[in-house]
Amino acid sequence: MTLADRDEELRELAEAEIRKNQGSVEADPYRLTYHHMPPTGLMNDPNGWIQWNGTYHLFYQWLPFHTGHGAKFWGHRTSEDLIHWTEQTPALTPSEWFDKDGAFSGSAVVADDQLHLFYTGNLDGDTGPEEEYQCAAVSVDGINFKKKGVVIERPEGYTSHFRDPKVWHHEGNWYMIVGAQTMDKQGQVLLYQSQDLENWEFIGPAAGSFRGPLKAFGYMWECPDLFPLNGRDVLIVSPQGLEPDGMDYANTYQSGFFTGTLDYDTGSFDHGAFRELDRGFEFYAPQTMEDEQGRRLLIGWMGVPDQEEEAHPTTANHWIHALTLPRELTWKDGRLMQSPAEELQAMRGPVLLHSSITIENDQKAVRGVEGRSIELNLEFEKLGDQFALEFYQYASLSYRKGVLTLSRPRLDEHSKTEFRRVRLEQPLNSLRIFADTSSLEIFVNGGEEVFTSRIFPQPEEEHILFTSLGESTFSIEKWNLSGWT
Numbered sequence: 001m002t003l004a005d006r007d008e009e010l011r012e013l014a015e016a017e018i019r020k021n022q023g024s025v026e027a028d029p030y031r032l033t034y035h036h037m038p039p040t041g042l043m044n045d046p047n048g049w050i051q052w053n054g055t056y057h058l059f060y061q062w063l064p065f066h067t068g069h070g071a072k073f074w075g076h077r078t079s080e081d082l083i084h085w086t087e088q089t090p091a092l093t094p095s096e097w098f099d100k101d102g103a104f105s106g107s108a109v110v111a112d113d114q115l116h117l118f119y120t121g122n123l124d125g126d127t128g129p130e131e132e133y134q135c136a137a138v139s140v141d142g143i144n145f146k147k148k149g150v151v152i153e154r155p156e157g158y159t160s161h162f163r164d165p166k167v168w169h170h171e172g173n174w175y176m177i178v179g180a181q182t183m184d185k186q187g188q189v190l191l192y193q194s195q196d197l198e199n200w201e202f203i204g205p206a207a208g209s210f211r212g213p214l215k216a217f218g219y220m221w222e223c224p225d226l227f228p229l230n231g232r233d234v235l236i237v238s239p240q241g242l243e244p245d246g247m248d249y250a251n252t253y254q255s256g257f258f259t260g261t262l263d264y265d266t267g268s269f270d271h272g273a274f275r276e277l278d279r280g281f282e283f284y285a286p287q288t289m290e291d292e293q294g295r296r297l298l299i300g301w302m303g304v305p306d307q308e309e310e311a312h313p314t315t316a317n318h319w320i321h322a323l324t325l326p327r328e329l330t331w332k333d334g335r336l337m338q339s340p341a342e343e344l345q346a347m348r349g350p351v352l353l354h355s356s357i358t359i360e361n362d363q364k365a366v367r368g369v370e371g372r373s374i375e376l377n378l379e380f381e382k383l384g385d386q387f388a389l390e391f392y393q394y395a396s397l398s399y400r401k402g403v404l405t406l407s408r409p410r411l412d413e414h415s416k417t418e419f420r421r422v423r424l425e426q427p428l429n430s431l432r433i434f435a436d437t438s439s440l441e442i443f444v445n446g447g448e449e450v451f452t453s454r455i456f457p458q459p460e461e462e463h464i465l466f467t468s469l470g471e472s473t474f475s476i477e478k479w480n481l482s483g484w485t
């Protein structure tokens with residue numbers, strides 16, 4: 001069989017799998033209405049996130065054949081407005097010797113009127129990758145991609161955990177950072193430079209465990225992303241192997257960022273402390289891009305690695321996981337802020353407004369504030385000793401003494417409750433909440449913290465309850481959100 005035949009065969013097998021499972025996937029009560037989900041199988045990291053000639057391109061890690069991980073494809077969707085998306089033919093299949101066990105995560109850039117993808121070709125070993133290569137593919141029409149093969153092989157001194165290239169342009173040169181692991185199992189990000197996107201020169205490690213201000217900081221850094229924001233450089237990474245520390249690092253793996261300055265000559269990134277990007281149960285491997293309006297937009301995987309897949313009820317219907325809403329990153333008063341992309345307001349129906357609600361030592365519903373595909377905006381005037389929102393008799397968000405806590409039943413053991421917490425720097429003053437059939441994204445105080453989580457309440461349950469110990473007064477705006485279909 002030739003390699004072109006293998007590519008064709010994989011595409012046909014994926015198509016057949018979609019057709020086979022379409023009925024059960026579409027009938028799933030937890031299918032989301034305005035988020036990216038796989039047509040069948042497993043979706044993980046967002047990849048190649050870019051705007052080109054007005055069109056947004058979003059690629060995603062996709063395993064069509066079952067709801068576990070494996071030899072990933074790059075699924076591909078396009079949009080003009082960040083709301084209506086078209087599924088394109090998969091951009092990459094694991095068809096070649098250098099990516100046969102997965103076209104793993106990576107990024108996209110435009111050069112010479114072509115769309116260039118950089119991704120990791122993965123070859124499996126017994127207990128992890130046997131080898132990982134940085135590979136390229138190119139397209140003139142933005143739909144059909146031609147693989148160009150391996151562009152970077154792993155440097156000396158590093159293990160085969162070597163993946164997730166992010167490429168950008170800076171002062172006349174191309175740069176790439178790649179997640180890597182040293183021989184003594186420390187996570188790092190490596191910086192490369194190129195003039196032509198083909199020949200890459202290794203500059204050195206930009207940051208990592210036991211570098212700069214860091215002590216032990218994980219055994220592998222996945223999905224790095226580096227970009228300027230308001231005069232500073234931000235490095236996003238998903239380190240593996242951080243131990244839980246108080247309220248921090250509560251998920252198996254985390255995603256967060258360092259701010260600092262990249263010295264492009266030495267390759268060294270001088271940075272401050274790590275901050276998590278999201279405090280919810282499911283958030284990982286985010287990727288950003290600068291769009292044509294100059295906005296820095298982030299999308300993340302609304303999932304985490306190493307969860308028991310069967311604990312997600314959707315696996316019974318042959319699909320799992322989703323992506324977050326696109327968020328705009330800004331810098332305000334020394335903080336990175338995240339807010340849902342403005343375009344999403346076009347999904348809103350008419351507003352329901354309660355301009356002043358007071359609850360005192362009580363738990364109650366608020367007229368009209370219910371539903372499973374909604375946006376809520378709460379602004380607080382006064383807060384009692386404790387304030388809580390209960391969603392659909394399932395999850396709750398409560399605020400007490402400066403700490404915000406999200407709780408839900410454990411996915412693998414429903415009789416137990418699990419918690420994620422953060423101490424806010426400012427008292428709670430606003431909550432902007434996007435609820436979809438089986439997800440919550442909660443933007444706190446204009447985006448200084450975010451909680452992203454999947455939720456699996458009874459499908460017909462629509463109620464939201466408000467509780468206050470002492471007296472709380474707040475306003476609510478509520479919108480029903482129209483889905484994509």
Ligand code: FRU
Nearest residue numbers: 061072104105163222223285
């Ligand atoms: C992160 C990750 C990446 C890898 C991809 C494989 O979730 O493990 O490091 O490229 O997923 O699907």
